[in-house]
Amino acid sequence: MRVELREQVTTIIAQIPCGRVTTYGCIAKMTDGATARSVGAVLRTLPQGHTLPWQRVVSAGGRLADHEGARRQRELLAAEGVLFDRRGRIPARFFWP
DNA sequence: CACCTGACGTGGC
DNA sequence: AGCCACGCCAGGT
Numbered sequence: 001m002r003v004e005l006r007e008q009v010t011t012i013i014a015q016i017p018c019g020r021v022t023t024y025g026c027i028a029k030m031t032d033g034a035t036a037r038s039v040g041a042v043l044r045t046l047p048q049g050h051t052l053p054w055q056r057v058v059s060a061g062g063r064l065a066d067h068e069g070a071r072r073q074r075e076l077l078a079a080e081g082v083l084f085d086r087r088g089r090i091p092a093r094f095f096w097p
Numbered sequence: 098c099a100c101c102t103g104a105c106g107t108g109g110c
Numbered sequence: 111a112g113c114c115a116c117g118c119c120a121g122g123t
Contacts, residue, residue: 023105023106024105025105028105028106035106036106037103037105039104039105040103040104040105041103042104043104044103044104054104058104059104059105059106060107061106065104065105067103067104068104069104070104073104
């Protein structure tokens with residue numbers, strides 16, 4: 001993918017406050033031409049040792065995307081105060097712009 | 098170049 | 111609610 005795109009995406013994710021989340025689609029709209037799928041591609045190919053709060057990126061409707069780290073993601077979010085409703089979804093009040 | 102495979106979103110049923 | 115096409119696009123084979 002284009003380098004500027006990776007930079008835009010990583011920059012945005014780095015700005016998500018602790019205890020808040022945002023979606024792939026939302027990030028995509030903030031960048032210049034990215035799609036939700038390409039945002040996912042960026043997260044998938046992050047280098048080892050990065051410090052990005054990747055756990056704060058969720059799917060539309062506050063659901064967690066189905067991937068290997070989903071279990072871990074849920075723990076990290078819960079640890080920073082993000083709650084899940086009984087259907088496993090994150091309420092809108094935790095969304096960052 | 099032609100496929101295939103995803104950390105997606107939306108709309109229809 | 112759950113399932114399923116479809117559109118989308120970056121990377122790998």
